[in-house]
Amino acid sequence: MKVSVGISNRHVHLTKKHLEILFGNGYELEELKSLKQPGQFASNEKVTIETPKSKIEGVRVLGPVRPYTQVEVSKTDAIKLGIEPPVRDSGKLEGSSPITIIGPNGKIELEEGCILATRHIHITPKEKEEFGLSDVSKVCIKVNGEKGGILDNVYLKVADESYFELHLDTDDANAFLLKNNDEVEILVGENCEQ
Amino acid sequence: MKVSVGISNRHVHLTKKHLEILFGNGYELEELKSLKQPGQFASNEKVTIETPKSKIEGVRVLGPVRPYTQVEVSKTDAIKLGIEPPVRDSGKLEGSSPITIIGPNGKIELEEGCILATRHIHITPKEKEEFGLSDVSKVCIKVNGEKGGILDNVYLKVADESYFELHLDTDDANAFLLKNNDEVEILVGENCEQ
Numbered sequence: 267m268k269v270s271v272g273i274s275n276r277h278v279h280l281t282k283k284h285l286e287i288l289f290g291n292g293y294e295l296e297e298l299k300s301l302k303q304p305g306q307f308a309s310n311e312k313v314t315i316e317t318p319k320s321k322i323e324g325v326r327v328l329g330p331v332r333p334y335t336q337v338e339v340s341k342t343d344a345i346k347l348g349i350e351p352p353v354r355d356s357g358k359l360e361g362s363s364p365i366t367i368i369g370p371n372g373k374i375e376l377e378e379g380c381i382l383a384t385r386h387i388h389i390t391p392k393e394k395e396e397f398g399l400s401d402v403s404k405v406c407i408k409v410n411g412e413k414g415g416i417l418d419n420v421y422l423k424v425a426d427e428s429y430f431e432l433h434l435d436t437d438d439a440n441a442f443l444l445k446n447n448d449e450v451e452i453l454v455g456e457n458c459e460q
Numbered sequence: 461m462k463v464s465v466g467i468s469n470r471h472v473h474l475t476k477k478h479l480e481i482l483f484g485n486g487y488e489l490e491e492l493k494s495l496k497q498p499g500q501f502a503s504n505e506k507v508t509i510e511t512p513k514s515k516i517e518g519v520r521v522l523g524p525v526r527p528y529t530q531v532e533v534s535k536t537d538a539i540k541l542g543i544e545p546p547v548r549d550s551g552k553l554e555g556s557s558p559i560t561i562i563g564p565n566g567k568i569e570l571e572e573g574c575i576l577a578t579r580h581i582h583i584t585p586k587e588k589e590e591f592g593l594s595d596v597s598k599v600c601i602k603v604n605g606e607k608g609g610i611l612d613n614v615y616l617k618v619a620d621e622s623y624f625e626l627h628l629d630t631d632d633a634n635a636f637l638l639k640n641n642d643e644v645e646i647l648v649g650e651n652c653e654q
Contacts, residue, residue: 340634341634341635341637342536342630342631342634345634353606353607353637382607385607406609412547412613413547413576413579413611413612413613413632414612414613415600415609415610415611415612416609416610417607417609418607418608418609419606419607419608436536437536437631437634437635438607438635440534440535440536440539440631440635441535441631441632441634441635441636442635443535443547
């Protein structure tokens with residue numbers, strides 16, 4: 267069973283309220299490019315993310331606005347920023363890392379909101395059943411090549427409106443020399459590699 | 461079977477001739493800190509590595525001088541620099557990426573010399589035999605944890621003067637959330653994960 271790879275660079279999701287603080291009252295995100303997940307898009311807007319130790323400029327805002335504000339970085343970014351974000355699903359922000367987001371119109375100081383994203387596969391309930399994964403909540407991924415191997419703990423993120431795709435952060439992608447749209451193998455089992 | 465992790469950040473090895481071009485005639489590297497591999501050290505000296513697309517400043521020179529000049533980067537660095545270095549053992553530089561090294565006294569334009577380092581374990585011939593690895597040239601590494609998994613193609617680098625240690629680049633370390641001195645498991649077999 268194969269799945270194609272989509273690589274997530276560092277990015278930010280914003281609430282409508284936070285979007286307006288950063289970019290101005292009544293501001294709306296402009297769509298730069300639609301993403302493969304239905305309705306999701308990369309916007310033209312960029313922000314700076316900052317910690318007491320360092321900052322990273324030019325971080326893309328993804329749209330549409332969400333019920334929560336969240337900053338997703340790689341471990342490489344986190345080391346530069348001097349923070350230790352937990353590995354989390356989107357929206358599970360309790361106890362995640364503090365971070366400041368700076369836009370052209372203002373800034374937000376979040377007490378929590380920065381995470382490393384869980385490795386995950388977007389999948390519809392129908393595909394999950396068709397692929398024989400009804401009782402499976404997570405899988406492993408096998409990557410071939412000179413820097414190949416296996417990634418554990420890849421969670422199935424089930425939604426009716428989904429494009430079947432594996433989402434990895436830039437550390438995972440770069441460690442395994444993966445590019446967008448590469449095809450990799452799904453392994454299933456309690457402990458996939460044994 | 462366990463081995464401890466040593467993480468290699470981007471770094472440069474220099475010939476005596478190139479050291480003198482970059483830092484001045486008769487220059488010798490100053491030892492900042494000894495490394496675990498006997499005789500090897502991090503020097504006080506730093507250089508800039510540059511490509512037509514970008515540059516990275518503050519890249520550490522490791523000592524002592526070598527018979528070849530070599531720049532080791534991560535894939536994350538390579539993407540920033542706009543180059544596609546091959547995965548190589550130290551000193552195997554034929555067809556590797558061009559790069560410019562800039563020091564306080566001069567610069568060197570290498571037609572080849574930049575690589576991604578092969579995942580490897582330093583080991584003595586005696587340890588190799590004691591661990592039952594006499595006929596083995598490469599192994600896999602199993603990492604536990606939330607972003608765990610398996611790294612394939614980890615080569616045994618055999619030398620009489622060795623400190624038993626797994627060397628990974630920052631992409632591998634950060635993808636698997638590994639820190640220096642973490643202990644990981646060695647798996648042996650034709651195709652370790654099956």
